[in-house]
Amino acid sequence: MDRRTIGIVLNGVTGRMGYRQHLVRSLLAIREGGGLPLRDGTLLWPEPILVGRDDARLRAIADRHGLTEWTTDLGAALARPDVEIYFDAQVTNVREKAIRAAVAAGKHIYTEKPTAGDLAGAVELARLADAAGVKHGVVQDKLFLPGLRKLDRLVKGGFFGRILSIRGEFGYWVFEGDWQPAQRPSWNYRTADGGGITVDMFPHWHYVLEQIFAPVRAVTAHVTTHIPRRWDESGQPYEATADDAAYGIFELDGGVVAQINSSWAVRVYRDELVEFQVDGTEGSAVAGLRNCRIQHRSTTPKPVWNPDLPATEQFREQWQVVPDNEEFRNGFQEQWELFLRHVVEDEPYTWDLWAGARGVQLAELGAQAAREGRRIEVPELGA
Structure with missing residues (x-):
């Protein structure tokens, strides 16, 4: 050949x-x-x-x-x-x-x-x-992650009915570098070197939302540096000038609201390092890097709020696992x-440079929304 x-x-x-x-x-x-x-x-x-x-x-x-x-x-x-x-x-x-x-x-x-x-x-x-x-x-x-491909399959198959909201949690604790080496390079925490979780992760969230759900039309965000002092690869202390956490609200076409928290200063209490919960009129799903679980309208239980009694329902066990149905490659x-x-x-x-520019746009507008404390609409990018 x-x-x-x-x-x-x-x-x-x-x-x-x-x-x-x-x-x-x-x-x-x-x-x-x-x-x-x-x-x-x-x-x-x-x-x-x-x-x-x-x-x-x-x-x-x-x-x-x-x-x-x-x-x-x-x-x-x-x-x-x-x-x-x-x-x-x-x-x-x-x-x-x-x-x-x-x-x-x-x-x-x-x-x-x-x-x-x-x-x-x-x-x-x-x-x-x-x-x-x-x-x-x-x-x-992220579009090629098995969990998100299963989620995309659910969206395309109409599983959710009308999608109402998306909630995403991403992040883990990145060690400061003093008593344990950091898992991320020090430039990530210096603005002058292009660091910051907003500029890093908002472009990801942009294409995930745009490609699987709908275009982003407005953003509100809070951006902060929770850990202001870190230690670099040589063990030297430095000031962390870039943000290490960003809390965003994204308004999509069709009235869908997405809330996504991104943080390098959070300890993980979830099944995977990133998870998205999607709620719709006909069903809900929770998708991570590899796995995806669903709960259909017909099988949704009827919890009752009673703070005087301990919860007896095993809520996680009430969800169904979405099968792979295919071999997922790298x-x-x-x-x-x-x-x-x-x-x-x-x-x-x-997924061209224009798609990349839209991701940069969302990160820039998210940072602006955080600085100015207001909701900012996302304009169309012209060629």
Whole structure:
């Protein structure tokens, strides 16, 4: 079977997400499977070119996986004629400049989010990519989680009737770094480095709400820094200038209200690190990363409030588990395969830089709503 090689610059591969999800569990997984089958029978073979700031770390990753191409010179990598795609998993505050350079070099763009540090930059990237005629995509991995795919299946099947509300809880306790190492890098807590949970998570909530339920029309939020002092990777204390918790209310088309709490200063008392409860006239569901449970109108019990007696009902046991009904693969790999087919075979792909810009817009408006203490409508973005 014929094989076609496609060169892909991976910038930021020394980071956790860039390495584990995008290199190892996506592109290298495609190679381990023999390549990506195309319509004409050809196998598409991704050829990663690793880019970063630390030559030694890049070399170590390349040696570990039998790769031969790495460099600290992004310009040289983008100038290569065998490179067709540029992927960015860097920290937010350097992403926009690198994507601009890749667009100028005529490369197709695939990137983590947020796509830029502010809405103006995100919109400009989308416009530049359109004008250059390059294809572009933004990672929207939560849509591929098994729990949310089951939830999407319920929505499309009309299980809920008229959806009334959505309640989301996301987060966990991130250690401050003094007596136990933090599970997240210190830049996450510095505004100057592009940190903050609002700019990180609101773009996720935007595409989850928009793609599974309905477009977001207004936002109200409270944003705060609960833990003002943390310790970095060297054990040195620093001031946490970025927000570590955001409490948002999102108004969707059709009168649906979504309340989503995001926090790195909360201890988990739920089944999974993220959970969404959806309530509708005909039924309700609770979906997490992998699992989803439902309660239909016909099987809904009739609790009675009585503070004088202990509760005897086992409320969690009254819900039904939604079966998998399919094999769920790694969502990052699935989305990579969709984008590769979009580039090579012109297959449809909707999660582009404009979708990324709408996510940045919601984060920016959420932060504004918190500063000004008011509800803010979300205007349409024009191309």
